Amino acid sequence: MTDPLVWREPVQEAWIDYNGHLSEPYYVLVFGHATDNVMDAVGLGPDHRAAHDSSLYTVEAHVRYLDEVSAGADLEVRSSVVGATGKLLWIWHEMWVDGRLRATEEVLGVHVVGRGSAPFPDDVAEKALALLVEPPEEASGRIRPLRRP
Template identity: 80%
Template sequence: MSTEPVVWREPVRDEWIDYNGHLSEAYYVLVLGHATDAVMDAVGLGPAYREANDASLYTLEAHVRYLDEVAAGSDLEVRSSVIGASGKLLWIWHELYAEGRLRATEEVLGVHVVGRASAPFPDDVADRVRAACVDPPEEASGRIRPLAKA
């Protein structure tokens, strides 16, 4: 993984539209979760790794900012970056766009879990995380404590 954002795209589905005629808040989080999966894939924590190692990334904390409505029929694009890490923690920043405009952001702090316990990242994953790390944007909430770069 490079320092370029990981990009996830998917269309808004009709069933995601609420009674106000725009994307319901739960589906912002669903799409951002898919973007987290794309980051996991990029750093080597994808499905094959999870199955072979009984390991995954568990969300400890997340902060969403809903900045603008998303209309039915929109195509969504999430740009995601690793903005911090430690031996077993990964801090991800997501920006969700529709029609070229920023609509939401999310910070996610995940912990690497093997079996049922937290565990350090394997060396190859830690190397990819370290290579991917960029500085947090000013918009980051600060509620998730900044982590040392991996």
């Protein structure tokens, strides 16, 4: 089994809401940073994006807020590729703090070149497939399982 990709960053003071916890939009911001980390791992990093006018656009996302996150926490997001087609990538993120799962996000992204969807380059598709694992039981089921391109 492929180990998850890991993204780490600390909670910023500006991200704390009036209840003293990580505010909702910042979970999504951190998951976005973790998605960028996955993009780097499959070959869609900044250099590739600039050279090919391409990116991964989110077309669907589902977040589960499972436990609060306090100020000063160190966040660890574990990310896995759980589905892929010729131009779609399904990513599963888990946010952990102090050994406890705090939130999850599943993201469906489409590869875009210019302003339209396009197949992944062969090398990107190969890297995505190399990272592919089965989706977890707790995935929402709203994003239909994707398989190999």
